[in-house]
Amino acid sequence: MSFAQPHPAGPAGSRPGKAKRPTWHWVVLGGCSLLALLIALGVAGLVGYQILNRGNPQDTLENFYTSMENGDCRLFEESTTEEYRQTTQLDDCATFETMTSQMGALDYTVDERVNRQGYAIFEVTETYQRDGQDVEAQLRFYVRRFEGGWFVDGVEVVDAPTTG
Template identity: 45%
Template sequence: MTTAPPSGPSAPSPASRPRRPLWHWLLLAGVGAVGLLVVAVLGVIIAIQLLTRGNPQATLEDYYSSLETQDCELFMDSTTAAFREAAGVTGCDAFEQAVGSATSIDFEVDDRTNRRGYAIFTVTERHQVEGQELEATLSYYVRRIDGQWDLDGIVLDEIDGEPVL
């Protein structure tokens, strides 16, 4: 038995889906644009946070600059209150008295280690003391507090190549 295709008019083809109205596409484009704008704003905020974290080595350079230029404000901005108290330099008068006879200090950063919220710099420092050149190796502990890096401690490691016990 064979079947033949039905004779006569063919069945109507299914109607194509109706086109979406223009407002639908505009709404989707608007939602997409707002989403991209939110992502872009978050990207900018994250980038700003990363770029303004500061540089702990700049704090070390500010510290040395404050000693060289006898800039009390820069010294206060680059050190923690605990450091200033331990050093006995709690005000500008004490700072000027402590730094009064300081000559230029040459320093070279030898190493940097990051550990538990601190950037630890090993620094070789050369300066004149009573006409004699002195070389010392120190460890500077620079700590991030409230988004700013501040010098929090100094440890004298060596003087003229001899370890300090």
């Protein structure tokens, strides 16, 4: 009198009417997952490298002052834009070396740094000697980011040099 007969038990965990997936299916699925993970890690690594390798505008400013102090024309060219060199008429090494050979000790202090879109703007107090007297000037440096690096693109005199 019983209408419902129990189904015969199959392998543990199997359901009636559902076929087991073949092994190759799991291998393909695992391979695709691994490939997607490797691509994601590669993209994350590339983005991280680009972020960390952007350079530092402070280093560019330091290179600029080092080039002026040592008369290093190559370092000067590496830390400034072509437009800046043309504007200041220091677009060839002979002129640059003549100008820097007349300079004495040059010291600077960064008073403030402001970041703008594509620029880092530095307020700098520059100290040097002229005719045996200390001279102090307030300058504003515009360090521009382009072509994967930072370059001095302009200098503005904030307060005229004063002797002290």
